[in-house]
Amino acid sequence: MRGNLFAVAVDLVVLTVRDAELCALLVRRDAPPFAGRWGLPGGFVLPNEDLLETATRRLGEETGLEFGGHHLEQLASYAAPDRDPRGRVLTVGHIAIVPRPPEPIAGADAAGTAWHPIAKLVDGAAADALLAFDHGRILADGVExxxxxLEYTTLAASFCPPEFTVTQLRRVYEAVWRRTLDPRNFQRKVTSTPGFLEPTDTRVTGVRGRPAQLYRRGPATALHPPMLRGEN
Structure with a gap:
């Protein structure tokens, strides 16, 4: 029997690249419903908050992480009548990109928190069996x-540190798209796209062979032409 709750919530698809894999931040719930199940960070919007404030607060309360100027955008709204057994809860999904994050620390509102490889979550029915509520669908939408x-914007640079090599950027594309890219073709495309990358005055040191050039993100936000997943 469903409860009488009517509320607005925020759920966060927090993504990073770890060990050459796209990973999502999950929180183990410590209270019903779905106690003991993994879910996305998030929670109810308080009367004095907007959605961004709720997203920032809940991420800190559950994981100890902060956005700190990282990429954050709204994803979609989810309002199926039966998505929450406590009552009618509309949630607004957000996607956040966090480059090189520290290990999360479970807060008072979570039984545990950890980064999980996307490949194990979105393939088949794994996410539906593992995640609470409709978080499997929200996660899949965020990954897509x-x-x-990455095809038509410079979002890939959000996964990188302030200065990075073309190889580091290529590995982001490979992790997010889950496919191998030709290094020479990739180098040519990204360095010839206006405004995507800006060379710095430094190169990588302490490595064998020719030191790689370091770049920073340029002013462009869109890619012309786009880089399509089906191309190599």
């Missing part, structure tokens, strides 16, 4: 948003 935006 990231994959598609």
């Amino acid at each position: 948003r990231a994959q598609s935006k």
Whole structure:
């Protein structure tokens, strides 16, 4: 029997690249419903908050992480009548990109928190069996948003540190798209796209062979022409 709750919530698809894999931040719930199950960070919007404030607060309360100027955008709204057994809860999904994050620390509102490889979550029915509520669908939508935006925007640089090599950037594309790219073709495309990358005055040191050039993100936000997933 469903409860009488009517509320607005925020759920966060927090993505990073770890060990050459796209990973999502999950929180183990410590209270019903779905106690003991993994879910996305998030929670109810308080009367004095907007959605961004709720997202920032809940991420800190559950994981100890902060956005700190990292990429954050709204994903979609989810309002199926039966998505929450406590009552009618509309949640607004967000996607956040966090480069090189520290290990999360479970807060008072979570039984545990950890980075999980996307490949084990979105393939088959794994996410539906593992995640609470409809978080499997929200996660899949967030991953697809990231994959598609890498085709026509400079979002991939959000996964990188302030200065990075072309190889580091290519590994982001390979992790998010889950496919191998030709290094020479990739180098040519990204360095010839206006405004995507800006060379710095430094190169990588302490490595064998010719030191790699370090770049920073340029002023462009869109890619012309786009880089399509089906191309190599």
